[in-house]
Amino acid sequence: MSNGQTRTKPAKGQGGTLYRGNTGMWSWVLHRVTGIGIFFFLIEHVLSTALIRVSPEAYNAVIGTYKTPIFGLVEVGLVAAIGFHALNGLRVMLIDFWSKGAKYQKAMLWIAIVIWAILMIGFTPRHLMNVFAEMMGA
Amino acid sequence: MATKTELSVSVGTPAEEAGLKPFKVTLNIRRYNPETGDEAFWQDFDVELYATDRVLDALHKIKWEQDGSLAFRRSCAHGVCGSDAMRINGRNRLACKTLIKDLDITQPIYVEAIKGLPLEKDLIVDMEPFFESFREVQPFLVSNTPPAGGRERLQSIAERERFDDTTKCILCAACTTSCPVFWTDGQYFGPAAIVNAHRFIFDSRDENAAARLEILNDKEGVWRCRTTFNCTDACPRGIQVTKAIAEVKAAVVRGRP
Ligand code: SF4
Numbered sequence: 021m022s023n024g025q026t027r028t029k030p031a032k033g034q035g036g037t038l039y040r041g042n043t044g045m046w047s048w049v050l051h052r053v054t055g056i057g058i059f060f061f062l063i064e065h066v067l068s069t070a071l072i073r074v075s076p077e078a079y080n081a082v083i084g085t086y087k088t089p090i091f092g093l094v095e096v097g098l099v100a101a102i103g104f105h106a107l108n109g110l111r112v113m114l115i116d117f118w119s120k121g122a123k124y125q126k127a128m129l130w131i132a133i134v135i136w137a138i139l140m141i142g143f144t145p146r147h148l149m150n151v152f153a154e155m156m157g158a
Numbered sequence: 159m160a161t162k163t164e165l166s167v168s169v170g171t172p173a174e175e176a177g178l179k180p181f182k183v184t185l186n187i188r189r190y191n192p193e194t195g196d197e198a199f200w201q202d203f204d205v206e207l208y209a210t211d212r213v214l215d216a217l218h219k220i221k222w223e224q225d226g227s228l229a230f231r232r233s234c235a236h237g238v239c240g241s242d243a244m245r246i247n248g249r250n251r252l253a254c255k256t257l258i259k260d261l262d263i264t265q266p267i268y269v270e271a272i273k274g275l276p277l278e279k280d281l282i283v284d285m286e287p288f289f290e291s292f293r294e295v296q297p298f299l300v301s302n303t304p305p306a307g308g309r310e311r312l313q314s315i316a317e318r319e320r321f322d323d324t325t326k327c328i329l330c331a332a333c334t335t336s337c338p339v340f341w342t343d344g345q346y347f348g349p350a351a352i353v354n355a356h357r358f359i360f361d362s363r364d365e366n367a368a369a370r371l372e373i374l375n376d377k378e379g380v381w382r383c384r385t386t387f388n389c390t391d392a393c394p395r396g397i398q399v400t401k402a403i404a405e406v407k408a409a410v411v412r413g414r415p
């Protein structure tokens with residue numbers, strides 16, 4: 021008989037511990053998060069564009085706020101989200117409809133991330149330069 | 159009458175006889191007792207184990223020596239029956255196939271029931287919804303034509319190979335209950351049902367593929383799969399579950415196996 025020492029404590033949350041999934045699960049989580057982010061952007065985009073029918077002044081005022089550096093940074097996030105969602109989306113399609121897709125899913129995730137990083141490295145400095153040039157000029 | 163012969167009865171496990179030293183391992187088990195009406199809670203147990211022991215041996219030691227009320231399922235204890243899938247350190251595994259030496263025992267080992275099926279007691283869940291989905295895909299050979307030559311339904315090696323992977327399923331539910339889609343949508347057929355449909359859809363002797371493909375083209379069918387690969391990672395039989403699901407998706411699009 022072993023010592024039989026036991027201690028108890030309440031389980032945090034009903035679901036127990038977090039499931040320790042692999043890259044596949046986390047890429048799916050990221051795909052969801054970026055997808056939802058892009059969805060809200062689209063709603064916002066449609067609404068602010070619709071403003072032009074309400075009054076051009078209101079439209080201009082809203083668009084004016086988008087020219088601030090803060091929105092310049094938000095735009096970087098938006099491009100990052102769209103970039104990941106698009107590249108990983110291609111990966112998911114290949115998993116489903118390319119016979120070797122499931123086998124190379126992990127490699128394809130890394131390839132998608134590398135392409136995404138290259139795109140971001142190309143885009144971010146240029147974009148921020150434009151944003152800050154605009155701010156200085158304004 | 160023959161004279162009484164001396165039987166040499168071994169008292170210990172092979173590890174004990176080999177003179178190996180056991181070490182103390184802490185298991186943190188998520189307990190739940192429906193009779194008390196209390197919420198689930200974590201309870202830790204210290205057990206003396208050998209590196210060659212499995213998580214199932216640890217559970218046995220606890221149940222037999224410390225707390226007989228601990229409830230879990232097991233039958234074969236050798237990875238064949240599929241009774242003891244549980245979440246071990248956050249991943250779905252068979253307790254009888256998880257060696258202590260493969261776990262980090264400097265930390266407690268977390269053991270809890272599989273997720274997404276109704277919890278009944280401690281590590282036991284209600285498997286009925288799981289088996290219901292399994293039955294719905296008609297997991298049996300259907301043929302309306304008599305076999306050629308009137309005797310056997312012959313199959314080439316290549317035809318048999320086509321679905322070999324999915325014949326290995328032991329219906330442990332490790333895959334289905336590792337699926338994030340299944341956790342939030344219990345109506346989803348789940349990987350195991352699709353694996354067992356795959357086994358017959360791609361069987362050259364079977365004639366009911368069209369019906370199964372139609373069933374799985376349902377809103378809660380293969381299109382719920384979001385390719386997280388948790389199922390492939392969890393399967394104790396090493397079945398390429400996500401690949402099998404992808405093959406069924408492609409077959410649904412083609413309209414034939
Ligand atoms: S496919 Fe693998 S994980 Fe899923 S029920 Fe069958 S044996 Fe278990």
Ligand code: FES
Pocket residue numbers: 231232233234235236237238239240241242243252253254255
């Ligand atoms: S007890 Fe049979 S599979 Fe583990």
